Amino acid sequence: xxxxxxxxxxxxxxxxxxxxxxxxxxxxxxxxxxxxxxxxxxxxxxxxxxxxxxxxxxxxxxxxxxxxxxxxxxxxxxxxxxxxxxxxxxxxxxxxxxxxxxxxxxxxxxxxxxxxxxxxxxxxxxxxxxxxxxxxxxxxxxxxxxxxxxxxxxxxxxxxxxxxxxxxxxxxxxxxxxxxxxxxxxxxxxxxxxxxxxxxxxxxxxxxxxxxxxxxxxxxxxxxxxxxxxxxxxxxxxxxxxxxxxxxxxxxxxxxxxxxxxxxxxxxxxxxxxxxxxxxxxxxxxxxxxxxxxxxxxxxxxxxxxxxxxxxxxxxxxxxxxxxxxxxxxxxxxxxxxxxxxxxxxxxxxxxxxxxxxxxxxxxxxxxxxxxxxxxxxxxxxxxxxxxxxxxxxxx
Amino acid sequence: xxxxxxxxxxxxxxxxxxxxxxxxxxxxxxxxxxxxxxxxxxxxxxxxxxxxxxxxxxxxxxxxxxxxxxxxxxxxxxxxxxxxxxxxxxxxxxxxxxxxxxxxxxxxxxxxxxxxxxxxxxxxxxxxxxxxxxxxxxxxxxxxxxxxxxxxxxxxxxxxxxxxxxxxxxxxxxxxxxxxxxxxxxxxxxxxxxxxxxxxxxxxxxxxxxxxxxxxxxxxxxxxxxxxxxxxxxxxxxxxxxxxxxxxxxxxxxxxxxxxxxxxxxxxxxxxxxxxxxxxxxxxxxxxxxxxxxxxxxxxxxxxxxxxxxxxxxxxxxxxxxxxxxxxxxxxxxxxxxxxxxxxxxx
Amino acid sequence: xxxxxxxxxxxxxxxxxxxxxxxxxxxxxxxxxxxxxxxxxxxxxxxxxxxxxxxxxxxxxxxxxxxxxxxxxxxxxxxxxxxx
Numbered sequence: 001x002x003x004x005x006x007x008x009x010x011x012x013x014x015x016x017x018x019x020x021x022x023x024x025x026x027x028x029x030x031x032x033x034x035x036x037x038x039x040x041x042x043x044x045x046x047x048x049x050x051x052x053x054x055x056x057x058x059x060x061x062x063x064x065x066x067x068x069x070x071x072x073x074x075x076x077x078x079x080x081x082x083x084x085x086x087x088x089x090x091x092x093x094x095x096x097x098x099x100x101x102x103x104x105x106x107x108x109x110x111x112x113x114x115x116x117x118x119x120x121x122x123x124x125x126x127x128x129x130x131x132x133x134x135x136x137x138x139x140x141x142x143x144x145x146x147x148x149x150x151x152x153x154x155x156x157x158x159x160x161x162x163x164x165x166x167x168x169x170x171x172x173x174x175x176x177x178x179x180x181x182x183x184x185x186x187x188x189x190x191x192x193x194x195x196x197x198x199x200x201x202x203x204x205x206x207x208x209x210x211x212x213x214x215x216x217x218x219x220x221x222x223x224x225x226x227x228x229x230x231x232x233x234x235x236x237x238x239x240x241x242x243x244x245x246x247x248x249x250x251x252x253x254x255x256x257x258x259x260x261x262x263x264x265x266x267x268x269x270x271x272x273x274x275x276x277x278x279x280x281x282x283x284x285x286x287x288x289x290x291x292x293x294x295x296x297x298x299x300x301x302x303x304x305x306x307x308x309x310x311x312x313x314x315x316x317x318x319x320x321x322x323x324x325x326x327x328x329x330x331x332x333x334x335x336x337x338x339x340x341x342x343x344x345x346x347x348x349x350x351x352x353x354x355x356x357x358x359x360x361x362x363x364x365x366x367x368x369x370x371x372x373x374x375x376x377x378x379x380x381x382x383x384x385x386x387x388x389x390x391x392x393x394x395x396x
Numbered sequence: 397x398x399x400x401x402x403x404x405x406x407x408x409x410x411x412x413x414x415x416x417x418x419x420x421x422x423x424x425x426x427x428x429x430x431x432x433x434x435x436x437x438x439x440x441x442x443x444x445x446x447x448x449x450x451x452x453x454x455x456x457x458x459x460x461x462x463x464x465x466x467x468x469x470x471x472x473x474x475x476x477x478x479x480x481x482x483x484x485x486x487x488x489x490x491x492x493x494x495x496x497x498x499x500x501x502x503x504x505x506x507x508x509x510x511x512x513x514x515x516x517x518x519x520x521x522x523x524x525x526x527x528x529x530x531x532x533x534x535x536x537x538x539x540x541x542x543x544x545x546x547x548x549x550x551x552x553x554x555x556x557x558x559x560x561x562x563x564x565x566x567x568x569x570x571x572x573x574x575x576x577x578x579x580x581x582x583x584x585x586x587x588x589x590x591x592x593x594x595x596x597x598x599x600x601x602x603x604x605x606x607x608x609x610x611x612x613x614x615x616x617x618x619x620x621x622x623x624x625x626x627x628x629x630x631x632x633x634x635x636x637x638x639x640x641x642x643x644x645x646x647x648x649x650x651x652x653x654x655x656x657x658x659x660x661x662x663x664x665x666x667x668x669x670x671x672x673x674x675x676x677x678x679x680x681x682x683x684x685x686x687x688x689x690x691x692x693x694x695x696x697x698x699x700x701x702x703x704x705x706x707x708x709x710x711x712x713x714x715x716x717x718x719x720x721x722x723x724x725x726x727x728x729x730x731x732x733x734x735x736x737x738x739x740x741x742x743x
Numbered sequence: 744x745x746x747x748x749x750x751x752x753x754x755x756x757x758x759x760x761x762x763x764x765x766x767x768x769x770x771x772x773x774x775x776x777x778x779x780x781x782x783x784x785x786x787x788x789x790x791x792x793x794x795x796x797x798x799x800x801x802x803x804x805x806x807x808x809x810x811x812x813x814x815x816x817x818x819x820x821x822x823x824x825x826x827x
Contacts, residue, residue: 043522107535107556109507109592115514118592123439126599129592136557139728150648151730152564155505155535155554163553170571176398176648191510194517195530200787200804215803250551251494252543257466258531259783266549269494273577382531383540385552462780465759524795527787528758 007246007278007392008169011229011239012085014077014183015335017222017328019321021056022080026332027339030321030347031367037206037218042193048206050220050323051188065131066187070106070223071140073328074185077223078141081181084242085227089146091237098149098177099138100168101225102160102184103327106137107153110191137185149177154327158291159250159379160184161224161330162387166248168228178233183225183331192326193219199258207294207324209317209349210303210363212356217293220323224332243338246374246392247280249273253384260297260380264305267378270386271309274376278390282310285390286370287346289337289377290363292317293324294351298380303359314370316363320350330379334389337375341393344372397647400570402630404640404736405580406487407705408480410473411624411693412448416480417709420692424710428692430607430620434589438598445594445605448622448694452476458489459545468532470506471541474586477625478542481582485629490547497578498542498552499569501561501585503697505535505554508590538586550578559665559724561585562700563732566646573632584627585698597621609695611666611688614677619668622694626701628708640708641718641738651675651731654723661685661717663703665724667695675725685717700724704734711738747818749796757792758785770814778813786811793817799824 013023018036020026029036036053039046058076061069078099082092109132117124138151150171156163161184168182196202196219203215228245251273253266260266275282288310290302294317306315318336325332340346349363378388409416412431413423430446437443452469455476459467467475478498482489513533516526531537536554543552551572555565562585569581597605597619607620630643647654652675656662662683666676667690680686689706690699703722710716718738725731744752751765758781772778775786789811790801799821801807810820 104534107505108510108533109504110510110514110533112514112518115511115592116518118595119515119518121437123437126596129596129599133558133727138557143728148650148730150564150567151557151560152568153556155556156539156552157534157536167553167568167571170575171567174398174571174574176567176571191514191517194522194525195513195527195533198525198527198530198787198791200527200790250553252498252540252549252552254543254547254549256782257537257540257544257784258527269549381536382534383536384543385536385540461762465761466784520795524791526791528784531784 007244008172009229009231009234009241010226010243010245010338011234011241012081012227013242013335013338014081014084014225015332016052016056016073016076017322017325017332018050018052018220023335030318033348033350035206035321035350042197045204047202047204048218049188050218052221067111067132068135069187070103070185071135071137073187073223074101074137074141075144077183077225078181081225081227086239092145092147095178095233096149097147098168098171098180099141099147099151100154100164100180100182101137101141102154102156102164102330103137103186104155104157105186105189105192107155112191141181156385157381157383158326159330159381159385159387160327162377162379162389163250165226165330165334165389166250166387169245169248172228172230178230180228181225182228183223184328185223186221186326186328188219188221201295203294206351207320208351209292209294209319210299210356210361211352212354214294214296214299216295217324220325222322222325222328222332224328224335226334241394243341243394244392245389247274247278247390249388251386255384257383260301261384262301264301266384266386267301267305267380268309270388274388274390280374285310285313285374285376286372287340287375288313288315289333290315290317291378291380292319294319300359303356303361307360314346314364314368316346316349318347330387333377337377337391341372341375341391344370346370397645398570400644400646401632402570402643403633404628404642404708405631406481406485406629407640407708408477408484408627409702409705410450410454410476412450412622413692415451415454417484420706420709421713423692424715434594436594436598440602443598445597446607446620447589449589450624463545466528467541468506468509468537470509470586470588471538473588473625474500474538474542475545477584477627478582481627481629492547494549495579496548496550497572497581498539498548499565499581499583500539500554501565501698501701502535502556503558503561503587505556506533506537508588509533511590511592558697559726560730560732561698563646563648563724563734566734569630570646581630582627583630584625585701586625587623587696587698589621589623593621607668609668609691611668611690614673617670619695622696624693626705628705639739640712641736643734643736645735647733649731649733650729651679651725652729654679654731654733656683656721661720663707663720663722664688665699665703666690667699669695671727672725679723700732704736707736708738711740714740746821747814750814750817753792753796758788768814772813774811774813793821797821
């Protein structure tokens with residue numbers, strides 16, 4: 001199987017999450033090693049969550065319906081990314097612009113208030129349904145910027161954001177669109193929180209990726225978006241390239257609906273595919289942004305796979321700063337990976353103190369200088385979908 | 397518009413018309429109609445609404461007992477449609493392959509499972525939400541179940557873009573095949589009935605939700621709820637085996653801008669929803685050869701996958717044209733177009 | 744109905760085990776892996792089953808692992824943790 005090998009320019013980055021309301025703020029928080037944890041009540045306890053700071057919440061966010069919020073987060077991140085890319089309304093109207101957004105909550109009709117009334121036979125009004133039909137996240141982004149290219153909302157659980165970026169890259173490469181806005185958006189939600197609590201994979205403390213005593217994940221919210229652009233479009237407007245997407249791999253464990261395959265075969269397959277597309281060897285990867293949720297199973301798999309395939313390559317999870325933002329995580333972490341390439345520095349894996357003897361992998365505990373040519377970001381999804389992105393520095 | 401060549405090697409369908417190709421060919425000859433009713437309670441009192449309801453029992457032969465007990469009905473619909481498409485193509489399952497992509501397009505996703513999980517969350521004062529129901533409530537659950545049943549480790553995607561889900565998914569299938577990322581794509585649409593959907597139809601449309609579906613009636617609401625799965629096995633060329641033909645163009649456009657080629661058959665996805673009537677009227681009114689297959693399977697967002705499957709089947713047995721343009725519109729004014737060149741058994 | 748009998752019934756019902764009846768579940772047979780063949784998702788579902796039907800909370804899977812070895816072990820756990 002052969003793959004096309006041309007790297008796709010990334011011209012804009014946008015991000016908001018617990019670590020900050022913009023990309024520069026997120027960068028500052030991460031490289032300063034600062035953790036912004038809040039606590040939310042659930043089932044008689046208080047659980048750490050990574051929610052947006054009040055000042056970073058987009059205007060109108062809490063006034064509007066809840067089902068609109070993932071889309072609003074996506075629009076906010078897209079606005080920052082388009083601004084960063086220098087793409088004006090005029091540029092956008094003159095180009096075919098696609099939108100590819102990964103999400104979990106943004107696609108689900110899980111309006112608790114509506115459903116309580118419905119199941120009690122109280123015949124709720126149908127405005128929530130009407131709104132749900134109008135708040136598809138990719139459609140909201142397209143509407144916000146007057147875009148008429150293809151839209152796709154992707155629901156691949158925790159790999160959604162990475163998959164969205166990978167697919168959008170393929171659309172640009174195939175000439176389906178000149179520009180693509182791609183990433184992920186998700187919000188904190190009681191229903192989802194209840195679900196993860198029921199699986200007994202959450203931590204009642206701030207999460208500890210790869211740590212021996214890790215108990216599970218903390219949920220987070222936010223959006224992370226990149227602008228992918230064809231070389232022709234970049235040349236036409238003399239745009240500045242921030243990084244390049246040079247490899248994407250996607251593979252399934254085909255193992256279990258909720259547990260990762262213990263040898264990491266799906267993750268290894270996705271890594272191999274991404275490396276093949278990038279046409280680089282494993283030893284050319286300078287760092288890895290791990291999925292690193294802090295669950296016993298996920299971190300064990302990555303903690304085995306990374307040292308096996310990438311001996312000596314620094315890796316870290318940034319979920320200690322963002323929480324697990326589900327469908328947004330791949331998008332947010334692609335932005336973080338691009339920042340690490342630009343700064344030639346990997347962010348420390350906050351929350352890690354004691355190594356786990358069950359696997360050889362040890363994340364970096366300090367911000368670590370790197371050569372900064374290639375970075376890998378992986379997302380390992382519930383249900384066994386593995387997505388891997390390889391980014392390349394802008395001036396390769 | 398992108399030129400492509402997605403050969404259709406196999407077709408699998410399940411819905412209110414029954415299970416499999418022959419069931420669809422029977423309603424194609426004799427006409428389709430709702431096969432069940434659901435009870436719904438609205439401000440006007442209780443009512444029974446007709447629906448096109450699928451039977452998932454046919455999926456049992458493809459799913460082991462251990463997997464069956466855990467799988468949601470949404471997943472069973474997907475496995476049934478996909479397995480029938482593989483069977484039709486002469487492929488055996490499990491696949492045990494890395495080079496087949498799986499794409500599930502859905503309008504409403506695993507909504508019924510979401511509400512089942514909400515039930516478990518709201519009962520017992522919220523103390524006992526079910527992790528199994530939660531695992532099934534994510535829209536990606538069908539694709540996950542499919543990858544496990546088929547033992548397919550290739551790329552996998554779930555797209556939820558309401559009526560544009562199938563077309564957006566086909567764009568991705570096309571890029572996967574063109575890049576050589578896969579050698580085949582099992583692509584399908586799955587949508588499922590649930591009580592909240594029935595309630596929505598009752599509240600939005602009341603007695604007008606009783607149909608029958610009149611796709612070319614622009615002044616009236618005539619949609620009738622449907623569910624099911626329609627899958628196509630797509631490959632990049634027609635190879636040595638006989639296929640149904642291929643999809644050769646895909647277009648994401650605006651309904652107001654697209655004009656169908658005048659002398660070629662047009663299949664529109666109009667399914668009786670009045671809010672889309674103007675768009676479908678605009679693109680089909682002066683067209684000489686036009687049809688709509690929605691009365692055969694019902695109103696559901698993933699309908700374009702059904703339209704393509706039915707058009708392929710119809711052409712194969714000489715009951716439909718071999719050059720077809722399929723068009724589906726959404727609430728944003730988008731129109732997804734797929735052009736097909738089919739083969740018949742006479743060729 | 745004693746605890747063991749009720750456990751078998753709710754396990755069959757709530758885990759959708761349609762290929763086995765409550766009477767066919769042996770009290771000392773393994774529940775996971777061999778025997779009944781339950782897996783990790785069944786384990787967390789079983790935590791919910793025990794809470795829902797017996798009011799007993801299993802806080803995490805290290806506590807659950809011991810209790811879930813067999814019907815007998817789970818019965819003992821419920822008896823030890825039931826008030827009154």
